[in-house]
Amino acid sequence: MHIQHCFGVSLLLLGHLNLCLCNLTPRVSFPFESPGRSVVQFTNPDIGNTTTLLLSDDEATLFVGARDAVLLLDVSQPGVMEMKDKLDWSPSSTDLDDCSMKGKKKVDCHNFIRVLHFLNSTHMYACGTHAFSPRCSYIDLKRFSFVTNPSGKPHEGRGRCPYDPYQRNTAVVVDGELYTGTVADYRGNRPVISRHLSQGLHTDLKLDDTLGWLEDPTFVSSTFLPSKEKVYFFFSEVGREYDFIDKLVVSRVAQVCTNDVGGQRTLQRRWTTFVKAQLLCHNENELPYNVIQDIVALLPTEGGAEDETLFYGIFSSQWSVNSGKSAVCRFQLRDIKAVFAGNYKVLNRDTLRWSTRVQEKFASPGQCGLHNASDSTLRFVKDNFLADQSVQPVGRILSLVSPDHGYTNIAAQRVHAAGGRNYTVLFLLTESGFLHKTVLLDKGPHIIEEVQVFRNPQRVKNIFLSITKGVVFVGSSDGVTQVPISNCSFYQSCAECVLARDPLCGWDHCSRTCVLVSSGPENLVQDVESGNAEGICRSPTVSPRSRSGVQRPPSVSCPPSEHVYVSLNEVVKLQCPEVSRLAVRHWERPNSLLSPNLYIQQTDGSLYFLAAPPTLGHYSCFSVENGYRQCLADFLVRQQASATSRAVIPTSTQNRSTTTQVALNKVTPTSQGTQPVRVRTITTEVGHGARGPELTTVQEVIQVSTTGSRDRHSGQDDRNLSSFRQPRLTETASIDGELLSVTNGKTYYWELVAVTVMLVMSLCVLLMGALYALRPHCRHRMAPQVCPGTDSNVGGDQERDPLSQPTVSVMKPSKQGMEKPMAVSSSMPRGSNGHLPNTPI
Ligand SMILES: *[C@@H]1O[C@H](CO)[C@@H](O)[C@H](O)[C@H]1NC(C)=O
Ligand SMILES: *[C@@H]1O[C@H](CO)[C@@H](O)[C@H](O)[C@H]1NC(C)=O
Ligand SMILES: *[C@@H]1O[C@H](CO)[C@@H](O)[C@H](O)[C@H]1NC(C)=O
Ligand SMILES: *[C@@H]1O[C@H](CO)[C@@H](O)[C@H](O)[C@H]1NC(C)=O
Numbered sequence: 050m051h052i053q054h055c056f057g058v059s060l061l062l063l064g065h066l067n068l069c070l071c072n073l074t075p076r077v078s079f080p081f082e083s084p085g086r087s088v089v090q091f092t093n094p095d096i097g098n099t100t101t102l103l104l105s106d107d108e109a110t111l112f113v114g115a116r117d118a119v120l121l122l123d124v125s126q127p128g129v130m131e132m133k134d135k136l137d138w139s140p141s142s143t144d145l146d147d148c149s150m151k152g153k154k155k156v157d158c159h160n161f162i163r164v165l166h167f168l169n170s171t172h173m174y175a176c177g178t179h180a181f182s183p184r185c186s187y188i189d190l191k192r193f194s195f196v197t198n199p200s201g202k203p204h205e206g207r208g209r210c211p212y213d214p215y216q217r218n219t220a221v222v223v224d225g226e227l228y229t230g231t232v233a234d235y236r237g238n239r240p241v242i243s244r245h246l247s248q249g250l251h252t253d254l255k256l257d258d259t260l261g262w263l264e265d266p267t268f269v270s271s272t273f274l275p276s277k278e279k280v281y282f283f284f285s286e287v288g289r290e291y292d293f294i295d296k297l298v299v300s301r302v303a304q305v306c307t308n309d310v311g312g313q314r315t316l317q318r319r320w321t322t323f324v325k326a327q328l329l330c331h332n333e334n335e336l337p338y339n340v341i342q343d344i345v346a347l348l349p350t351e352g353g354a355e356d357e358t359l360f361y362g363i364f365s366s367q368w369s370v371n372s373g374k375s376a377v378c379r380f381q382l383r384d385i386k387a388v389f390a391g392n393y394k395v396l397n398r399d400t401l402r403w404s405t406r407v408q409e410k411f412a413s414p415g416q417c418g419l420h421n422a423s424d425s426t427l428r429f430v431k432d433n434f435l436a437d438q439s440v441q442p443v444g445r446i447l448s449l450v451s452p453d454h455g456y457t458n459i460a461a462q463r464v465h466a467a468g469g470r471n472y473t474v475l476f477l478l479t480e481s482g483f484l485h486k487t488v489l490l491d492k493g494p495h496i497i498e499e500v501q502v503f504r505n506p507q508r509v510k511n512i513f514l515s516i517t518k519g520v521v522f523v524g525s526s527d528g529v530t531q532v533p534i535s536n537c538s539f540y541q542s543c544a545e546c547v548l549a550r551d552p553l554c555g556w557d558h559c560s561r562t563c564v565l566v567s568s569g570p571e572n573l574v575q576d577v578e579s580g581n582a583e584g585i586c587r588s589p590t591v592s593p594r595s596r597s598g599v600q601r602p603p604s605v606s607c608p609p610s611e612h613v614y615v616s617l618n619e620v621v622k623l624q625c626p627e628v629s630r631l632a633v634r635h636w637e638r639p640n641s642l643l644s645p646n647l648y649i650q651q652t653d654g655s656l657y658f659l660a661a662p663p664t665l666g667h668y669s670c671f672s673v674e675n676g677y678r679q680c681l682a683d684f685l686v687r688q689q690a691s692a693t694s695r696a697v698i699p700t701s702t703q704n705r706s707t708t709t710q711v712a713l714n715k716v717t718p719t720s721q722g723t724q725p726v727r728v729r730t731i732t733t734e735v736g737h738g739a740r741g742p743e744l745t746t747v748q749e750v751i752q753v754s755t756t757g758s759r760d761r762h763s764g765q766d767d768r769n770l771s772s773f774r775q776p777r778l779t780e781t782a783s784i785d786g787e788l789l790s791v792t793n794g795k796t797y798y799w800e801l802v803a804v805t806v807m808l809v810m811s812l813c814v815l816l817m818g819a820l821y822a823l824r825p826h827c828r829h830r831m832a833p834q835v836c837p838g839t840d841s842n843v844g845g846d847q848e849r850d851p852l853s854q855p856t857v858s859v860m861k862p863s864k865q866g867m868e869k870p871m872a873v874s875s876s877m878p879r880g881s882n883g884h885l886p887n888t889p890i
């Protein structure tokens with residue numbers, strides 16, 4: 050009754066917006082084949098539907114179940130996936146004819162390998178749909194060949210593998226026995242959870258299918274927990290207990306004991322230990338996320354109790370108002386066990402309704418070891434398999450709710466971060482083919498980065514995380530993709546490394562690199578929880594100047610200026626690179642604010658203004674992220690002597706920045722014969738000298754003509770310049786290309802101001818909160834940094850300074866004479882680990 054009420058309320062609140070203040074934008078995005086994250090792909094024109102993945106114990110070989118074949122890929126070398134062997138397994142022509150005769154499409158009449166598991170040290174077991182007539186076979190691992198059955202008859206695959214390749218199934222091998230969840234008939238309406246290849250005293254078991262133990266399920270996953278001797282199955286099915294809603298889908302966890310042998314009279318060759326319960330992933334005031342998509346177990350840390358095993362599941366919603374959304378919920382094994390130890394619902398066989406009538410308990414359903422139980426006990430067990438209570442997520446909160454990504458597959462890893470804390474990192478695959486690396490923080494999830502896994506979106510069938518290799522394998526229709534889970538060296542400054550908040554990475558002050566925590570030196574710094582780059586990267590102890598007493602204020606230095614030559618009356622667009630989607634960018638001029646009457650700053654980081662004497666000069670683009678301010682670009686806008694048709698203006702040869710190519714289109718006067726206004730986009734791809742080769746390009750030249758005599762003037766005063774903002778100009782301007790955004794920007798001007806003000810205000814609040822919360826952390830992190838090679842050298846300041854602080858030494862003559870400080874460069878390689886000595890930030 051109260052459940053009904055609960056769902057009723059949810060339905061009433063349909064459309065009620067769930068306010069989530071967490072920012073679920075991936076901080077950095079790596080498009081397909083981006084140099085920052087090299088994705089390795091295995092594709093082959095002869096091979097398709099590579100959906101079943103199995104990694105060997107030594108993690109050197111990846112076995113892949115594909116269409117009509119089992120593949121052996123060599124993955125021993127990082128960044129390489131090479132096919133070493135292939136076992137063809139196609140249906141015979143008679144099988145294919147049969148399949149077509151049954152009215153199935155030809156593309157589905159293949160052998161799609163859907164079960165691939167190691168049985169023991171010498172053999173593997175594989176099953177495929179085999180043109181709607183499932184088959185299984187042993188595979189000899191050493192020779193990588195099928196083991197022919199002595200009887201010559203192929204292994205029947207019914208109950209082990211679906212007939213229909215579009216139906217989901219799950220399988221797990223325990224002690225050489227195969228536990229499966231699949232449909233066991235051609236039409237797909239006889240679902241079973243069963244055991245095959247039973248060994249010793251065990252007999253093959255299945256569910257009694259007369260009872261409706263499963264109601265049109267979609268199997269998602271299964272897992273074996275050794276100390277409990279139980280196999281857990283995860284699936285969604287029709288929740289018949291909610292008979293007031295037509296076909297309400299519910300998510301379930303079910304269990305069976307591995308030592309089950311069935312009953313002696315009652316439940317012969319049937320499970321005596323099968324029980325199931327509902328998994329809830331449900332926010333107040335929102336429709337429930339009721340359809341499980343994928344789930345993964347995260348075992349406790351060493352020494353932790355197995356009851357602390359966590360399951361991270363992706364859930365979507367059955368209702369179309371929630372389409373494209375998904376949620377992640379976390380369940381604990383302890384809670385699942387508690388629900389199975391509680392009361393059970395009872396099915397009234399006449400009315401086919403479930404009730405929660407409290408009854409005399411003859412037995413504990415789900416209990417292992419009922420082989421010799423009495424018939425009355427077994428009859429009780431047979432009727433009581435649906436737990437009354439539902440399994441709630443840990444803390445009754447959803448770990449993540451994504452309003453705009455339908456996640457389909459999940460992998461999870463516990464990461465020991467620099468600083469000692471452990472974090473859970475989830476790898477979530479979106480329907481559109483992006484892998485979101487997400488860390489679960491105390492205050493909510495943070496998406497560190499997204500990597501595009503495929504050029505075209507496609508339905509992924511399987512993802513598999515190898516922690517030792519540090520890669521995620523993704524199996525899809527078109528091939529297998531290997532995605533490195535991190536590339537710390539992509540973050541080239543301390544601030545970037547810390548702002549990324551990747552628990553896998555930490556900043557090494559000594560080598561001044563962002564490195565993998567698991568392989569890096571001891572004293573890395575990182576602040577996963579808050580990303581306090583200000584506190585970590587501008588810490589006074591890091592800057593040696595503080596020691597010599599010449600403490601500098603934390604001024605923000607800009608990259609070398611870019612020179613931009615413009616003609617008066619030209620609309621100039623300056624562009625600022627995006628280093629993070631979570632940063633807010635804004636433009637400044639030395640000692641002056643940018644008046645909104647003269648400038649348009651857009652959220653994409655671009656700045657528009659009309660070239661005029663007052664607007665010539667320096668412009669700097671700053672980004673503020675998490676309270677940390679950095680300068681991303683700097684331009685010096687100058688007046689050009691005369692507009693040439695195509696000019697290449699070298700900025701400077703000494704600077705690392707390359708030449709700026711400025712292309713000025715020839716001016717084409719309009720029919721009215723008025724003076725044109727040109728728009729130029731000046732972009733710099735690089736912030737802070739960060740991303741590989743510095744690139745400076747002028748993207749486009751857009752030519753715009755305006756009418757009206759007022760524009761004949763060279764824009765000597767602000768009023769004429771400000772006419773650039775007046776609507777009259779928009780109406781008369783003949784616009785092409787990107788100037789549209791200028792005029793658009795104009796109409797949204799007040800909105801822009803409002804949004805900016807709100808952003809700044811919320812940033813301030815956040816910043817103050819963060820600073821307050823962080824005070825103790827900062828103090829902790831300001832502890833002096835000792836780099837390898839310097840800590841042993843404690844003989845005296847004179848000895849130590851030149852090694853650890855070369856810049857200081859150069860400025861300050863040592864007591865031992867001038868040669869020593871000058872030997873800075875030669876002393877550098879003396880660092881024991883080859884790390885560079887500490888240098889100021
Ligand atoms: C990591 O990032 C750096 C810098 O962008 C890039 O040069 C390198 O190729 C990347 N490595 C991998 C394995 O993606
Ligand atoms: C592995 O299983 C296969 C198939 O049941 C069997 O023939 C083989 O002897 C087993 N090997 C070992 C080492 O147990
Ligand atoms: C229980 O069943 C096992 C076989 O499953 C048998 O060996 C044992 O003797 C039985 N115990 C009793 C008390 O019946
Ligand atoms: C973090 O995980 C490691 C194992 O990876 C474990 O030894 C350590 O105790 C954990 N630390 C905390 C604080 O849980």
Ligand SMILES: *[C@@H]1O[C@H](CO)[C@@H](O)[C@H](O)[C@H]1NC(C)=O
Pocket residue numbers: 097098161214215526527
């Ligand atoms: C097999 O792959 C093709 C594309 O290569 C896809 O269209 C088809 O749906 C896949 N079949 C199954 C059963 O996944």
Ligand SMILES: *[C@@H]1O[C@H](CO)[C@@H](O)[C@H](O)[C@H]1NC(C)=O
Pocket residue numbers: 609610612700701702703704
């Ligand atoms: C970069 O070039 C400009 C113009 O040539 C020059 O003024 C500036 O000093 C240079 N900066 C550096 C760091 O060399």
Ligand SMILES: *[C@@H]1O[C@H](CO)[C@@H](O)[C@H](O)[C@H]1NC(C)=O
Pocket residue numbers: 758759760762766768769
């Ligand atoms: C500004 O332009 C208008 C024409 O649009 C012109 O009449 C006026 O003289 C200009 N203002 C000044 C101060 O030059």
